[in-house]
Every structure is written in C-alpha cells, then in structure tokens.
Amino acid sequence: MEETTDMVNAADDQRIKGLLTADDPSALEATWNAYASDLFGYLLTIHRSRAEAEDSLQDVFVAIATKRARLAAACNLKAYLFRMARNIAINRIRREGRKREKERAASEWLEANETVADGDERSKQLAAALARLPEKQRVVVTLKFFRDHTFGEIAALLGISANTAASRLRYALEKLQTLFEEELQ
Numbered sequence: 001m002e003e004t005t006d007m008v009n010a011a012d013d014q015r016i017k018g019l020l021t022a023d024d025p026s027a028l029e030a031t032w033n034a035y036a037s038d039l040f041g042y043l044l045t046i047h048r049s050r051a052e053a054e055d056s057l058q059d060v061f062v063a064i065a066t067k068r069a070r071l072a073a074a075c076n077l078k079a080y081l082f083r084m085a086r087n088i089a090i091n092r093i094r095r096e097g098r099k100r101e102k103e104r105a106a107s108e109w110l111e112a113n114e115t116v117a118d119g120d121e122r123s124k125q126l127a128a129a130l131a132r133l134p135e136k137q138r139v140v141v142t143l144k145f146f147r148d149h150t151f152g153e154i155a156a157l158l159g160i161s162a163n164t165a166a167s168r169l170r171y172a173l174e175k176l177q178t179l180f181e182e183e184l185q
Helices: 002-021 026-047 050-066 068-072 077-109 114-119 121-132 135-146 151-158 162-184
Strands: none
Touching: 002 026, 002 068, 002 077, 026 050, 026 077, 050 068, 050 077, 068 077, 121 135, 121 162, 135 151, 135 162, 151 162
C-alpha cells in the first residue's frame, strides 16, 4: 500500500512540475489539492496556533506563485514545499518576536521612572497626555524628545519625509497644548 501511495505522489509531483514549467495557472490549484492539508498540519505543529498556521500556509502559496520556476526544478517537490513552509513559519515567528520586543521597548519609553512617578505630577500629566496622542504623532514626539533623533533620522526610521515628521511633531505639540489647557480649566 505504501508503494502505491508513493507512486501516486510521484505522479502528482510530475504533473504539478509540468504545470509549473508551462506556467499554467492551474498549477497552484493542483499544488493546493495535493499538499495543502499536509502543509497545514505541519505548520500547525510549528505554530501551535490555527490562525498563525493559516497565515503561514497562505504565505507558502504566495511564495509558490512567485517562485514557480524554482519549484518546477526541485528534485523532490514535497520536500521542497515542506522546507519552504518551515522557513516561512520560522521567519514569521522571528518577525513576531521582534515586533513584540519593539512594542515592549516603545512602551517603556513612555513609562515614568520611579522618581518621576513619586514626585513629579507634571511628568505624570505629560505621560498621560502622550498616551492620548495618535500613534503616529506619539512616535515622532518620543523619537524627537525622548531619543534625541533629528527629523532626518526620524524620517528614515519611519519611512516618511522629514517634512512629514516635522508636521506630525507640530500637530502633536498643538494637541498636547490643547490637552494641558483643558486640564487646567
């Protein structure tokens, strides 16, 4: 029975490789029909999350669509697909870890230290006001005043122009002024 299954998989692989080589749009569907279930189960064991496994599976099929020629040239299609799925899953896990670390570090920038929390009421008010700013403005304020970046550096970090960074800072300062004026009334 095992030998028959292997022959069917080999025949499927050859058919899929032929479709990929011919740049036939049905190659993606044939690959999905042959391997999606197995790949999903594999990704589920890596992620331990159905949603993450589904996202990774979608990324695998996007990669298949964009790397058809490489896939068609693979000696062992199934092994290549599983390696591709593993690499995509690991990259997703790393990316999410870095994203969480950046978010944690960013939130620490706005946390008042112990001496401020104990004695400086104005600093507490500032931290509360910063938290009420839109994220894009809050990030620019944080980078400019708490991390001493120039507008050019902020622009490069955020992928925006220096003028946009300056505008966001101006809007943030106006909003902060309004928030402080409201609090004094």
